[in-house]
Amino acid sequence: MTNQQKISVAVRHKPQPPNNQIQVEIDGAAVPAYRGETVAAVLMLSGTRVFTQASRYNLNRTLFCGMGICHQCLVTVDGVRDVRACMTTVRPGMKIETRWRIDPNETS
Amino acid sequence: MKQVDVAIIGGGPAGIAAAIELAAGGASLAVIDAYPQPGGHYFRQPSQEFSKENTAPSRRQAEYTALMASLEQLKINVLSETAVWSIFPAEEAADEYVLYLTGPHPVRSMRARYLLLAPGAYDRPMAFPGWHLPGVITPGGAQMLMKGHGIVPGKRILVAGSGPLLLGAAAGLVKAGAEVVAVLDAASMWAGTLKIPQAFWGQTDRLKEAWDYGSILKRKRVPILFGHAIFEALGETEVTAAAYGRIGAQGHPLKHTEKVVEVDTVCVALGFLPNLTLTRYLECEHIYDPILDAYYPQHNEAMETTVPNVFVAGDATGVGGKDMSKLQGQVAGFAILDKLGWLSSEEAKRRIQALEPKIKHEARFISMLKKRLQNLPDLCELIDDDTTVCRCEMVTAGQIKAAISDGAQEIRGVKLRTRCGMGPCQGRLCESNVRYLVAQETNRPKTEVGTMTIRPPLMPVLIKDII
Numbered sequence: 001m002t003n004q005q006k007i008s009v010a011v012r013h014k015p016q017p018p019n020n021q022i023q024v025e026i027d028g029a030a031v032p033a034y035r036g037e038t039v040a041a042v043l044m045l046s047g048t049r050v051f052t053q054a055s056r057y058n059l060n061r062t063l064f065c066g067m068g069i070c071h072q073c074l075v076t077v078d079g080v081r082d083v084r085a086c087m088t089t090v091r092p093g094m095k096i097e098t099r100w101r102i103d104p105n106e107t108s
Numbered sequence: 109m110k111q112v113d114v115a116i117i118g119g120g121p122a123g124i125a126a127a128i129e130l131a132a133g134g135a136s137l138a139v140i141d142a143y144p145q146p147g148g149h150y151f152r153q154p155s156q157e158f159s160k161e162n163t164a165p166s167r168r169q170a171e172y173t174a175l176m177a178s179l180e181q182l183k184i185n186v187l188s189e190t191a192v193w194s195i196f197p198a199e200e201a202a203d204e205y206v207l208y209l210t211g212p213h214p215v216r217s218m219r220a221r222y223l224l225l226a227p228g229a230y231d232r233p234m235a236f237p238g239w240h241l242p243g244v245i246t247p248g249g250a251q252m253l254m255k256g257h258g259i260v261p262g263k264r265i266l267v268a269g270s271g272p273l274l275l276g277a278a279a280g281l282v283k284a285g286a287e288v289v290a291v292l293d294a295a296s297m298w299a300g301t302l303k304i305p306q307a308f309w310g311q312t313d314r315l316k317e318a319w320d321y322g323s324i325l326k327r328k329r330v331p332i333l334f335g336h337a338i339f340e341a342l343g344e345t346e347v348t349a350a351a352y353g354r355i356g357a358q359g360h361p362l363k364h365t366e367k368v369v370e371v372d373t374v375c376v377a378l379g380f381l382p383n384l385t386l387t388r389y390l391e392c393e394h395i396y397d398p399i400l401d402a403y404y405p406q407h408n409e410a411m412e413t414t415v416p417n418v419f420v421a422g423d424a425t426g427v428g429g430k431d432m433s434k435l436q437g438q439v440a441g442f443a444i445l446d447k448l449g450w451l452s453s454e455e456a457k458r459r460i461q462a463l464e465p466k467i468k469h470e471a472r473f474i475s476m477l478k479k480r481l482q483n484l485p486d487l488c489e490l491i492d493d494d495t496t497v498c499r500c501e502m503v504t505a506g507q508i509k510a511a512i513s514d515g516a517q518e519i520r521g522v523k524l525r526t527r528c529g530m531g532p533c534q535g536r537l538c539e540s541n542v543r544y545l546v547a548q549e550t551n552r553p554k555t556e557v558g559t560m561t562i563r564p565p566l567m568p569v570l571i572k573d574i575i
Contacts, residue, residue: 009243009372013284014258034257036144041257049242049346060345061499062242066252067149068142069230069383071532071568072499082532082568086252087189089144 008047022092033090040066040073040085043096051075051085051098111219112136113448115207117192117386118226120148121430122422122437124175126224129441131182134450138218139186140209146179146186147172148228148422149248150430152255187213193574194564195223195390203417210569222417222444225387225405226437229380229423232402233537234269236376236490237340240499243347244374247277260284262373266350268338270294270484271379272477275332279321281375282328289369291325292336292352294359294485337490339366341374350374359485378487381540382424389562390415396555397426399478402540403559410443410460411436419444432470435463488544497545498538500531505545512549518558519546532568535560 016034024033026046033042040063043051051073052061064072066086073085076097085096114130116123119141130137139146151172179186190211198204198219207218231246238244245261253259265286267278270293278291325332335354339361342349353365379400387394387405392413394403404426411419421436423429428436439460446456491497493506503526511525519542522528528542529535535542539560546557565574 009262010253010259011263011285012258013254013260016258037257038252041253041259044253044261045259051242053345060240060242062346063245063249063252065231065233065246065537066249067230069533070233070499070537072537074532080570084568086249087142 008045009049010044012045022090024090024092024094024096026096027098035090037090038086039075039077039083039088039090039094039096042090043075043085043098048098053098109206109217109219110138110215112138113220114138114222114224114444115140115205115218115220116224116226117207118148118228118422118424119143119146119186119188120226120228120422120433121150122226122228122433122440123148123224124179125434125437126226126421126441126444127184127186127437128175128178128182129438130444131184133441133445135445135448137184138220139184140190140192140207141186141188142191144189146176146188149251150433151175152251187211187215190215191567191569192386193567193569195386195566205417208574210567210573216573222419222447223390224419224421224437224440224444225390225413225424226420226422226433227383227386227424229382229427230536231273232378232381232540234376234378234487234490235495235497235505235541236338236487237492237495238343238347239341239376240496241341241343241347242345243343243372244341244376247273247280247375247377250277250281250375254280254284258284260286261375262286262371264289264371265373265375266290266292266338266352266369266371267375267377268292268336268350268352269377269379270487271377271481273377273379275318275321275325277375277377278330279324282324282330286373288325288328288330289371290336290352291330291332292338293332293334294337294355294487295334295480297334335485337361337485337487338374338376339363339490342368347372347374355485355489357485359487359489361490379481380423380427381536382426383536384424385534385536385562385566387413387418387420387424388559389564389566390418392418392420399481400426401554409439410446411440412443417447426474428470428474432467432474435467435470438463439467486544488541491541491545497541498526498528498531500533500537501527501529503528503538505541508542508545509549512546516546517550519543519560520558522546523560529560534562 020034031046050060061072064070068087074082075085077083113135114137116139119139194208231248337355339351354362392415393406419440421440422433442456442459445451516522547554
């Protein structure tokens, strides 16, 4: 994953109280978040809408149902794989990794 | 092992209503709920930290506060962020159950004499070319962001699908500041419209709600295009545009009417599917509703399923909304109190009968919705051979059709040949579309092509939590 500036299409329309701010890590980069937010919300806002990239199958996964049903929002949280981002609340210092299941340079 | 009279699975309006009646009636119970706070989707709460600054006073919020106060007062035990990963008959008593739980609480298992299943419903997945792309979201997903966190999912949004969710979803997105480029409703404008006044009689609160949605969209000049559908979500790794146009009466895309619009998000609303994982797992009988094109658990007037001591309530029995869910929860509560001996049968019957007028009122609205849904174009016609049907295992419609040619005659056969339904969602997203394909390709009714078998674990669980 390159470190280019990510543009987010998701935006906040209601402000968070500033004293709720914490910091988490997304793919190694520090990202601000707020207490009580789901990992999915933080990912969306940080410009990381693609949670899983599986280029070989031309398939990329993200938040879909928001209810814990579809399991499309799976990410790795603090080393534990296949965690549903929409059902997980952020904690200070949480390490979130989006899942590159298939190496994009793989040709076979 | 913790032992309760009743285990309620699902802490939404139905589960809470039942819990209140049961606790007030003297039963011991536990409410098991997957979310951080009870309330389900209707009362979807902003996180506690967020809500202090941002919760506008409203009737819904006041109702929620009152319900939470009741739970507190009756000392009702709610296990939040907890899921049931399996249920087995108790060894010592065959008509009692042992539930295995996963979640942050130390309670790993629990015994219950009665089960009340109130797991609700989820957005029906609408499959079409490109629906797997990041940027395609359901109203549920959008709501989680908007209601839960004050985040709007995108800047330029196309809303498409059919059914009663569409207008509300679009209005919600507009209110949150998104530009909704259009609302595409598969139904023709007159489909069921003439029948609406009849069913809205006495439903002034709902009429107002629909009117409000319409006003919001009109004010922002959001075009509502009837008889239209999305043809494809376009983009390399995420949505950057959408192709759409008119559909024929059967639902097939009329390609010559195709237009392309730049959007970053597509919100697809196709109504709800009941969450059947638990009722299927427990082998309750289900009935197929041809208008809603979905199975629902069979239950009697006391909300008991065909499996003894297993009750259902809420949207999982047929989507009827918060008020119906609450009434059903109460009915189930009274019926279980009767079985426990905490209420005489006459008193239980009297209380249930007292709820009848309200239940009838709700049932009329549901029947109106069904009339509007009759003879709708089948949006499954949008699926082409390259469309991913099983998102978990990345199985396309073409591969499913090949499996059917290869000999699969039922959903199970497709599953065994393609792995459709074997992924993390266990068929929740693909079953309805696989059913459509199998029925169509084998030229049989949807009720004759089987279902996905449900086996534990019902929810993802780490090995360390099982051992």
